[in-house]
Amino acid sequence: MRPLIRAVVLGLVGYVAGAWLTVAVRGGSPSDDVAVTFGFILGLIGWLMGIGVWNAWAREWFGLPAKPDQATGWQRYLTFNTDHKVIGVQYLVTFITVLLLGGFMALIMRWELANPGQDFLDPDTYNKLMSMHGILMIATAVAGILGAFGNYLVPLMIGARDMAFPRVNAMSFWLIPPVAIGLLSAPLLGSFDSGWTAYPPLSVVNEGGQVLFILAVITFGLSSILGGLNIVTTVATMRAPGMSWGRLPIFVWAAFAASVLSLLITQFFAASLILILLDRAAGTTFFLAEGGGDALLYQHLFWFYSHPAVYIMVLPAFGVMLEIITHLARKPLFAYKVVVAGFWGIVGLSVAVWAHHMFTSGMAESLHAPFMALTEAISIPTGLVFLGALGTLWQGRLQSKTPLWLAFGWLFNFTIGGITGIYLADVATDIHLQDTYFVVAHFHYTIVGGTIFALIAGSYFWFPKITGRMYHERLGKIFAVWLTVGFNLVFIPLFWVGINGMNRRIADYPEFFAGPNAFASVAAYILGAGFLLYAGNLLWSARRGPAADPNPWGARTLEWQLPSPPPEHNFPLLPEVVGHPYDYGIPGSVHVAPMTPEGGEEA
Amino acid sequence: MTTKVDVQGLRAKSRLGIRVAVWLGILTVIEYFIAVEVTNPLVWLLPFVAAKGWLIMRYFMHVDALFEGGH
Amino acid sequence: MALSAGAAHERAEALSRPRANRLGLWLFFASETFLFAAFISARFVSSGTYKPEELNQPLALFLTVVLLGSSISAYLAETSIAHGNRQGLIRYLSITILLGLAFLVGVGFEFKEAIEYFPPETIYGSNFLALIGLHGFHVFTGVVALAVVLRLGTKGHFEPDDYWGVEGVVKYWHFVDLAWVVIFPTLYLF
Numbered sequence: 001m002r003p004l005i006r007a008v009v010l011g012l013v014g015y016v017a018g019a020w021l022t023v024a025v026r027g028g029s030p031s032d033d034v035a036v037t038f039g040f041i042l043g044l045i046g047w048l049m050g051i052g053v054w055n056a057w058a059r060e061w062f063g064l065p066a067k068p069d070q071a072t073g074w075q076r077y078l079t080f081n082t083d084h085k086v087i088g089v090q091y092l093v094t095f096i097t098v099l100l101l102g103g104f105m106a107l108i109m110r111w112e113l114a115n116p117g118q119d120f121l122d123p124d125t126y127n128k129l130m131s132m133h134g135i136l137m138i139a140t141a142v143a144g145i146l147g148a149f150g151n152y153l154v155p156l157m158i159g160a161r162d163m164a165f166p167r168v169n170a171m172s173f174w175l176i177p178p179v180a181i182g183l184l185s186a187p188l189l190g191s192f193d194s195g196w197t198a199y200p201p202l203s204v205v206n207e208g209g210q211v212l213f214i215l216a217v218i219t220f221g222l223s224s225i226l227g228g229l230n231i232v233t234t235v236a237t238m239r240a241p242g243m244s245w246g247r248l249p250i251f252v253w254a255a256f257a258a259s260v261l262s263l264l265i266t267q268f269f270a271a272s273l274i275l276i277l278l279d280r281a282a283g284t285t286f287f288l289a290e291g292g293g294d295a296l297l298y299q300h301l302f303w304f305y306s307h308p309a310v311y312i313m314v315l316p317a318f319g320v321m322l323e324i325i326t327h328l329a330r331k332p333l334f335a336y337k338v339v340v341a342g343f344w345g346i347v348g349l350s351v352a353v354w355a356h357h358m359f360t361s362g363m364a365e366s367l368h369a370p371f372m373a374l375t376e377a378i379s380i381p382t383g384l385v386f387l388g389a390l391g392t393l394w395q396g397r398l399q400s401k402t403p404l405w406l407a408f409g410w411l412f413n414f415t416i417g418g419i420t421g422i423y424l425a426d427v428a429t430d431i432h433l434q435d436t437y438f439v440v441a442h443f444h445y446t447i448v449g450g451t452i453f454a455l456i457a458g459s460y461f462w463f464p465k466i467t468g469r470m471y472h473e474r475l476g477k478i479f480a481v482w483l484t485v486g487f488n489l490v491f492i493p494l495f496w497v498g499i500n501g502m503n504r505r506i507a508d509y510p511e512f513f514a515g516p517n518a519f520a521s522v523a524a525y526i527l528g529a530g531f532l533l534y535a536g537n538l539l540w541s542a543r544r545g546p547a548a549d550p551n552p553w554g555a556r557t558l559e560w561q562l563p564s565p566p567p568e569h570n571f572p573l574l575p576e577v578v579g580h581p582y583d584y585g586i587p588g589s590v591h592v593a594p595m596t597p598e599g600g601e602e603a
Numbered sequence: 604m605t606t607k608v609d610v611q612g613l614r615a616k617s618r619l620g621i622r623v624a625v626w627l628g629i630l631t632v633i634e635y636f637i638a639v640e641v642t643n644p645l646v647w648l649l650p651f652v653a654a655k656g657w658l659i660m661r662y663f664m665h666v667d668a669l670f671e672g673g674h
Numbered sequence: 675m676a677l678s679a680g681a682a683h684e685r686a687e688a689l690s691r692p693r694a695n696r697l698g699l700w701l702f703f704a705s706e707t708f709l710f711a712a713f714i715s716a717r718f719v720s721s722g723t724y725k726p727e728e729l730n731q732p733l734a735l736f737l738t739v740v741l742l743g744s745s746i747s748a749y750l751a752e753t754s755i756a757h758g759n760r761q762g763l764i765r766y767l768s769i770t771i772l773l774g775l776a777f778l779v780g781v782g783f784e785f786k787e788a789i790e791y792f793p794p795e796t797i798y799g800s801n802f803l804a805l806i807g808l809h810g811f812h813v814f815t816g817v818v819a820l821a822v823v824l825r826l827g828t829k830g831h832f833e834p835d836d837y838w839g840v841e842g843v844v845k846y847w848h849f850v851d852l853a854w855v856v857i858f859p860t861l862y863l864f
Binding site: 607608610612616631632638644651656660663665666 | 693696697700723731735738739742743745746748749750753754756757758759762834845848849851852855856859862863864
Binding site: 232301 | 690693694697698701702704705706708709711712713715716719720721794795796797798799800801803804822825826829831
């Protein structure tokens with residue numbers, strides 16, 4: 001506990017010092033944008049140094065020996081621990097918590113939206129709540145799978161002892177709590193009401209909470225960049241003998257592709273938010289028309305990150321689901337190479353589609369057709385990945401387990417999300433549908449139906465590996481059905497109200513939409529209640545569940561060849577990879593040579 | 604603590620570096636005069652930017668070491 | 675004969691460590707390139723290749739030469755320690771830091787001048803100052819990192835077969851120079 005307390009204290013001291021110094025130098029109020037900015041920066045440094053960057057790392061820059069934290073047991077999870085498995089669990093627990101928190105906010109909004117007219121949220125509060133829900137969920141989708149399973153599984157799956165940069169890895173996790181604190185304390189400064197997209201000019205002129213949003217999201221971006229850098233370097237340099245690129249487990253490919261994307265384009269989100277911060281705090285005029293600025297510039301910079309960001313969210317989800325489907329269908333992964341090519345096709349195209357978010361913004365007409373065509377082209381690589389999943393399931397020996405049940409829900413949801421996306425990519429229909437609940441329903445089908453389903457399915461599938469215990473199978477299956485049905489009941493009606501013109505981001509709507517909205521609200525509470533079952537099952541099983549077999553699914557990838565949970569530094573001997581990981585049912589096929597003292601790498 | 608200084612190697616490498624720096628300087632000066640003399644010099648200057656960037660990455664940042672192991 | 679667990683891992687680690695360090699640093703540069711690209715594209719999108727009369731091109735040329743000089747001295751510092759010459763390391767690192775500081779002073783002067791001629795309330799001024807400021811911030815962090823490495827060098831750290839600290843910081847410094855190679859024409863020449 002001590003490092004955590006030290007981090008909180010130093011963070012607060014840093015914040016107060018930064019804000020106070022700013023006021024001392026330039027006057028003004030300690031709650032104005034400049035003071036908050038410097039306070040946040042110094043507070044962030046204080047927090048990081050307190051949690052362990054100083055002891056485990058920065059001391060070396062001054063010629064002092066590093067003093068890594070020696071905590072053991074559950075206390076490891078509250079310290080600057082460099083074990084990738086600890087960091088994976090830290091991410092998993094953090095983002096499941098954020099997911100539940102963001103979901104709770106959605107329930108409050110659905111309560112307000114259950115009837116037309118104003119019930120208990122005024123429009124302003126509603127917008128602030130909507131913005132908070134948005135950014136928390138985006139963060140969960142971006143970093144949930146990549147942070148949790150990317151960290152936990154990538155080194156295990158490629159036969160490495162840890163990530164390439166364990167301390168950078170620990171830091172990328174410990175950058176997350178200041179993000180959460182920054183976002184959740186924004187209401188103290190009037191919160192932010194510009195959605196997670198933070199479009200100017202509103203985000204330049206609204207209340208001070210927007211500054212905390214900007215600083216928190218830039219910090220979150222830094223964490224994503226460092227995490228991505230780590231995964232790319234790890235996969236490129238630390239694969240076990242025999243683990244050629246053609247033998248990488250599909251999740252590693254997916255995490256690798258998503259990390260390349262995240263490493264590069266996240267800077268554009270940071271840049272666009274830095275420019276907003278400069279407009280607010282330094283008197284520049286990037287996005288304000290009176291000085292010659294242009295708000296559309298923000299949209300271009302922002303969507304250059306934020307559209308590929310949906311692929312940062314969904315590529316790791318593809319990886320998780322293909323792992324689950326292959327292992328539980330007991331068949332070789334169908335068209336492995338084509339699926340990998342699909343991943344890279346998505347990465348390549350994803351940076352060339354951003355302006356499809358801007359068809360109605362007034363940008364140059366000449367951009368409409370190319371962006372429509374490129375956007376629709378991205379369904380080709382995505383379709384290849386989908387065919388990989390379907391081809392693997394076809395005539396497989398399906399094992400009826402919770403993760404596979406969720407995989408079927410995922411296939412259904414993501415199909416709907418993909419098909420409805422075509423109408424939004426198409427200029428003619430998008431002009432009618434933009435900013436309606438059709439958009440809301442579409443991206444919830446892709447992000448919740450695609451990414452969050454994978455996060456949940458993965459948390460069941462690797463639960464025995466992470467905890468060494470088994471979850472309750474029947475409760476798991478009940479939840480899988482509950483989640484899939486509940487989710488669809490909430491969002492199917494929203495397509496209908498969207499087509500008929502109900503605008504999003506507004507706390508009220510005409511009488512005409514009352515029926516479907518009431519239905520969606522009731523369904524939302526049913527869906528929300530289901531998460532009690534989810535959390536209850538996993539929390540109870542983690543402590544009391546029956547001890548799990550090291551390899552309950554009979555899977556061939558490397559992480560399942562180790563005891564559960566795997567020991568520190570993972571492998572007693574360097575594993576030797578001799579074949580493809582998914583050759584189920586092919587006589588004589590082997591992925592890893594037996595990890596006995598004779599089987600390790602020869603000297 | 605006392606490591607032997609490899610004088611020969613050091614001198615050769617230093618000469619190489621200085622030669623590259625001189626080239627960079629020459630390119631910069633030419634670049635500057637083109638910019639001052641020509642209206643709309645963007646197209647003319649891009650090759651200079653590319654050449655300077657390549658020199659720095661190749662000789663100062665040792666980008667090719669990325670594709671070998673060890674020191 | 676199989677290696678014991680620890681020995682095998684240490685050998686694999688020793689083989690992959692320099693590669694991993696270098697790759698990680700280059701990936702960081704790739705990422706930073708996107709940050710600079712965002713600012714540079716903002717400049718072209720909002721004000722094209724517009725250049726005001728008051729632009730101080732000679733000062734920028736001088737600053738370019740200063741930064742170039744610091745890059746060659748950084749190169750010499752790294753080359754020195756790679757060949758076992760500690761005095762060279764210390765001397766050239768000190769020169770690099772001094773040139774870096776000179777660059778920062780020059781940029782500060784330029785900043786002060788620029789605020790008068792094209793204030794941040796104009797779109798051209800916004801872009802100009804933001805880009806200069808972004809690059810200046812990188813130079814500043816580079817100087818700090820060089821100072822840390824210099825202090826470690828004077829205390830006897832780094833050997834010809836173990837100087838990743840120097841190599842990494844010097845590479846970062848070259849990267850900052852590389853960024854200027856693009857920013858200089860972007861702001862002053864195009």
